[in-house]
Amino acid sequence: MISRANKTHNVAIIGAGWAGMSAAVELASQGIPVTVFEAAKTLGGRARRVEMDGVAVDNGLHILIGAYREALRIIEKVSVRGQPSKLLRMPLQLRLEPGFRMRAARLPAPLHIAVALAFARGLSVTEKFAAARFMHAQKFAGFECEPGLTVDVLLKRFQQPSNLVSGLWAPLCISALNTSTDEADAQIFLNVLQDSLAGPCCASDLLLPKTDFSTLFPDPAADYVERNGGLVRRGSAVTSLRVLGNGFEVSAARTTRHTHAILAVGPHRLEQIAGEIGPLAAQLAMVRKFTYQPIFSVFLQYPEHVGLKVPMIGMRNGLSQWIFDRGQLCGQPGMLGVVISASGIHQNLPQSELAQRVHQELEHRFALPEPRWSRVIAEKRATFACTPNLLRPENRTPISGLFIAGDYTQSRYPATLETAVRSGLACAQHILMDDA
Numbered sequence: 001m002i003s004r005a006n007k008t009h010n011v012a013i014i015g016a017g018w019a020g021m022s023a024a025v026e027l028a029s030q031g032i033p034v035t036v037f038e039a040a041k042t043l044g045g046r047a048r049r050v051e052m053d054g055v056a057v058d059n060g061l062h063i064l065i066g067a068y069r070e071a072l073r074i075i076e077k078v079s080v081r082g083q084p085s086k087l088l089r090m091p092l093q094l095r096l097e098p099g100f101r102m103r104a105a106r107l108p109a110p111l112h113i114a115v116a117l118a119f120a121r122g123l124s125v126t127e128k129f130a131a132a133r134f135m136h137a138q139k140f141a142g143f144e145c146e147p148g149l150t151v152d153v154l155l156k157r158f159q160q161p162s163n164l165v166s167g168l169w170a171p172l173c174i175s176a177l178n179t180s181t182d183e184a185d186a187q188i189f190l191n192v193l194q195d196s197l198a199g200p201c202c203a204s205d206l207l208l209p210k211t212d213f214s215t216l217f218p219d220p221a222a223d224y225v226e227r228n229g230g231l232v233r234r235g236s237a238v239t240s241l242r243v244l245g246n247g248f249e250v251s252a253a254r255t256t257r258h259t260h261a262i263l264a265v266g267p268h269r270l271e272q273i274a275g276e277i278g279p280l281a282a283q284l285a286m287v288r289k290f291t292y293q294p295i296f297s298v299f300l301q302y303p304e305h306v307g308l309k310v311p312m313i314g315m316r317n318g319l320s321q322w323i324f325d326r327g328q329l330c331g332q333p334g335m336l337g338v339v340i341s342a343s344g345i346h347q348n349l350p351q352s353e354l355a356q357r358v359h360q361e362l363e364h365r366f367a368l369p370e371p372r373w374s375r376v377i378a379e380k381r382a383t384f385a386c387t388p389n390l391l392r393p394e395n396r397t398p399i400s401g402l403f404i405a406g407d408y409t410q411s412r413y414p415a416t417l418e419t420a421v422r423s424g425l426a427c428a429q430h431i432l433m434d435d436a
Contacts, residue, residue, distance in 0.1 A: 009033065011431060012250045012258035014238045014273065017045020018417055019405040020264030021221040022074050022424030028228035029077070030432055036225065037252050039237035043218035046266065046382055047417060052299070052375055055332065056212045059377050060295045061324055061339035063175075063312070065092075066205035067195045068418040070425060071217075078220040086211045088311065088329060092116070092197075092204040096314035097365050100167040104204055112201045127164040134158045135198065143194035148388045149186035151177075166316055174321065177386040177414040178293045178341050185388045191412045208311055210329050241273050243399055262427045264405040268292075268381055283393035283404065290390075290408065294347060295382035296340040298358045299326075300371040304333035308366070318361045319346050319354070334372075336362065341382075351376040383415035384408050395426045401434070403427035 009032050013020045016038035024034045042048050050059050064071060064087065072087075079086070091112070092104035100122035105115040113135070117128050137158060145154060151173050155165055170181050176192045177184045196204045209216050222232040233252070241261060242249040248261040263274060267287045274280050298320075308325040315321060319340055326335040338358050340346050346354055355374035362368050384390070392410045395403050405423045407415035413422075 009260060009431065010247075010258045011035070011260045011262065012037065012248060012256070013262045013264055014241065014250065015045065015264035015266075015269075015405075016040075016043040016218060016222070016232065016234075017264060017266075017406070018047060018071075018217060018420040019407065019424035019427075020045075020262065021218045021225075022070075022421040023262050023264060023405055023428040024225045024230060024232070024424075025074060025078060025221050026425050026428035027431065028225045028230045031228070032431070034225060034230040035256065035258070036222070036230070036232045037236045037238045037250065038232070038234050041235050042214055043222055043232070043234070044214040045218075045420075046379055047213040048218065049212035049214035050377060055301075055335075056215075056330075057299050057326075057337065057375070057377070058213050058297065060213075060379050060382055061297045061322070061337050062213065062417060063209070064207040064417060065196055065203070066207065067199055067203040068207075068416070068421075071418045071421040072207070074221075074421055074425070075217050078217065078224040080220070086209060086216050087207040088210055089205055089207050092206055093310070093312075094168065094171065094314065095310060095312075096122075096167055096171060096316050098317075100314075100316070102168070104201070107201065109199065109201045109203075113197050113204070122167055123164060124161075127161050130158075130160055131164055131168065134160060135193070138190055138193065139198060143190040143198065145186050145190060147187065150388060151181040151184040151186050151189045154186040154189070155181065171314055171316070171321070174341050176416065178295065178383040179386040179414075180342050183385060183387050185386050185390065185414075187388075188386055188412070188414050192414065206312070208324070208329055210331075212330070238273055241277070243277060243402070247401065260401040260403075260431050262403045262405050262424075262431075264424065264427075266381070267384065267406065267408045270404070277399070277402075279398040280402075283397060286391045286393050287408070291385040291387075292381035293342050293383050293385050294378060294380045296346055296354070296379075297377045298338040298340070298355055298374065299377070300336050300338070300355065300359055300362070300374045302334040302336065302368060302371050306334045306336075306368060308336070315361065315365070319344070320358050320361045323362065338362070347380075351378070386414045395423055396430060401431075403430060 011034045013036045094102045102120040104112045236252045240251045324337040327333040407420040409423045413419045
């Protein structure tokens with residue numbers, strides 16, 4: 001792809017989450033001057049580091065999968081050569097307590113998933129055949145369904161048993177879409193299955209971060225941008241964006257002018273910055289209709305000898321969903337991180353009570369001692385609710401040179417790190433290919 005952009009460009013990127021920093025890296029790599037404005041001191045947006053009495057944790061416990069090609073590529077692009085990978089890669093393994101086990105084999109697709117289902121524990125022969133029939137039927141249909149279906153309706157149409165749903169399909173749906181099966185868009189769910197379970201063998205791999213999320217990508221991305229002539233302004237909140245005859249005026253600590261602008265803020269902040277820009281009315285109207293889903297992360301510090309048998313274990317029939325052993329992953333002995341995705345009764349519990357109930361679930365299953373301390377981090381608007389027929393704004397806007405980036409923009413995927421990265425890269429490519 002040949003760029004027609006040139007160094008007379010001066011791009012403002014408002015927001016230093018994964019979308020904004022991906023756009024910044026792509027532009028900086030082509031010699032395009034960029035200035036990134038970030039209101040917070042820590043980069044990463046809704047996937048960033050949180051300092052807790054000198055201990056680094058995250059505002060949301062996320063994982064990546066092998067199908068996240070662009071996210072993995074951009075992480076590698078900004079990584080320092082010769083340093084160990086910050087991601088632990090392993091074949092898909094789903095271990096949910098009580099009693100469900102499934103592990104993908106290192107075989108060519110689709111044998112890797114067929115063998116995983118055949119040897120899965122916690123599923124009857126009937127349930128294994130039901131899962132295989134479901135995947136075969138979706139492949140035959142091109143992983144497409146009629147618009148407007150929820151995941152629940154789709155699974156019922158294909159007579160998926162309740163134990164199979166609770167052990168496999170529901171955890172996958174909530175993990176990927178951050179929306180429960182009774183509300184989640186069936187087509188988006190099928191898109192995820194097509195590119196992960198039905199993709200190449202490596203596409204279903206799990207990649208677990210061995211560091212906090214700011215260190216995984218946004219921080220090295222900022223270093224990359226600055227080494228290539230860009231600026232990253234932390235603690236610089238943008239209050240307004242004005243459209244000029246030949247560019248844009250960004251008001252932050254001081255006012256600056258730019259030839260192009262990328263709005264890479266969360267959807268709930270979009271109107272605060274650009275609500276007065278009339279041509280954006282249709283895209284802003286889409287965002288106003290969004291409802292949101294939370295992600296709660298519960299961190300419990302146990303004595304240093306406490307740990308899990310594997311780095312990640314799932315739970316069902318309780319509040320806790322996925323437990324991460326940060327001793328194995330991040331060199332934080334005795335710390336367990338528990339993620340609770342989507343809406344539920346946990347939203348209405350005081351944080352101290354939620355932490356105690358999560359500990360009680362872990363104590364019951366793993367015979368753990370009392371934690372030394374605990375902390376709950378609640379991202380109440382972690383993602384949009386991925387419901388059927390939801391309209392999402394495109395990256396391009398009616399204004400030449402102005403773009404929108406974020407995991408909520410138009411995509412065949414739900415709100416994931418991969419979606420955020422792809423949106424940022426798409427905005428960068430539009431700038432690189434547009435005439436000055």
